[in-house]
Amino acid sequence: MQDHVRAKKHLGQHFLHDERIAEKIGNTLTLEGYKNVLEIGPGMGVLTKYIIKKPLQVIAMDLDTESIAYLQQHYLEENLTILEADFLKFDLSEIFDNQPLAITGNFPYNISSQIVFKALEWRHRIPEFTGMFQKEVAQRICEKEGSKTYGILSVLTQAFYHAEYLFTVKPGVFNPPPKVDSGVLRLRRKEDFTLPCDESLFFKVVKTAFQQRRKTLRNSLKTFNLSDKLKEDTIFAQRPEQLSVTEFINLTQKIQDDGISTHQ
Structure with missing residues (x-):
């Protein structure tokens, strides 16, 4: 044996x-x-x-x-x-x-x-x-x-x-x-483990933001082609490590409302 x-x-x-x-x-x-x-x-x-x-x-x-x-x-x-x-x-x-x-x-x-x-x-x-x-x-x-x-x-x-x-x-x-x-x-x-935003977009936003973690979100999320109006939002002046999970969900919602799809 x-x-x-x-x-x-x-x-x-x-x-x-x-x-x-x-x-x-x-x-x-x-x-x-x-x-x-x-x-x-x-x-x-x-x-x-x-x-x-x-x-x-x-x-x-x-x-x-x-x-x-x-x-x-x-x-x-x-x-x-x-x-x-x-x-x-x-x-x-x-x-x-x-x-x-x-x-x-x-x-x-x-x-x-x-x-x-x-x-x-x-x-x-x-x-x-x-x-x-x-x-x-x-x-x-x-x-x-x-x-x-x-x-x-x-x-x-x-x-x-x-x-x-x-x-x-x-x-x-x-x-x-x-x-x-x-x-x-x-x-x-979590009891409610669905997010109030496009979940695949959420994954993409988080991964893209942290790939250049020292940059502000305004710079690290450039590939999303955000509108100038959205980029004025104060959240984009922060670096990814400063955002809580809830704030990342809010960020994804803002990007989603700006007309960005996960297919871009």
Whole structure:
């Protein structure tokens, strides 16, 4: 029987070996509004074992064949499905009969931001998202306006979810230890998670603004061909990091009312 999995650098694998922390991450799930959980990157199942104790249907998804084989040998619980797949390429409509699902995991740091962006695309299905990131990324997701680390991930995530930074994890509890601290967060979807503006335009405005974050919005949003009248609005004298999520929504509404479509 396979007794361990070798951590692979190209997959960004750092296996957590502290049971206390694994249980603590498992307990970040509130179990409110869903009965299904997708765990991304389970490795050797240190977190999986705590999730499957809960009244949930669980899918553990990994693209590492060695991890899949290990899990299949060691975890035979009826409420667990082990799936070899790449989350970033996977169609989530194929699992859990289109019912709500939470996402959790000790995420590979090299793709953690992409995991969040994909979860945002599926926000209608995902009422909760918890897990471990590189500390800097977890903090950025939860950061408020006025900070140098506040950016695209912060605004887009917080437009739809309440973001909480929960606790920090030191490198020594991993094998191999990463070079940085890790951070665990929880995202809980807002009761009303539709925006009062064109949502695809909102994404475009936020991403375009932060691509030149040191410039004022008047300059960074030049490609939108805004009318001279609109550019006189005081909001355009600010830099993107100064705007709250609500102000970005208001900005999008102003641009939308100015006749700008997302197709430009």
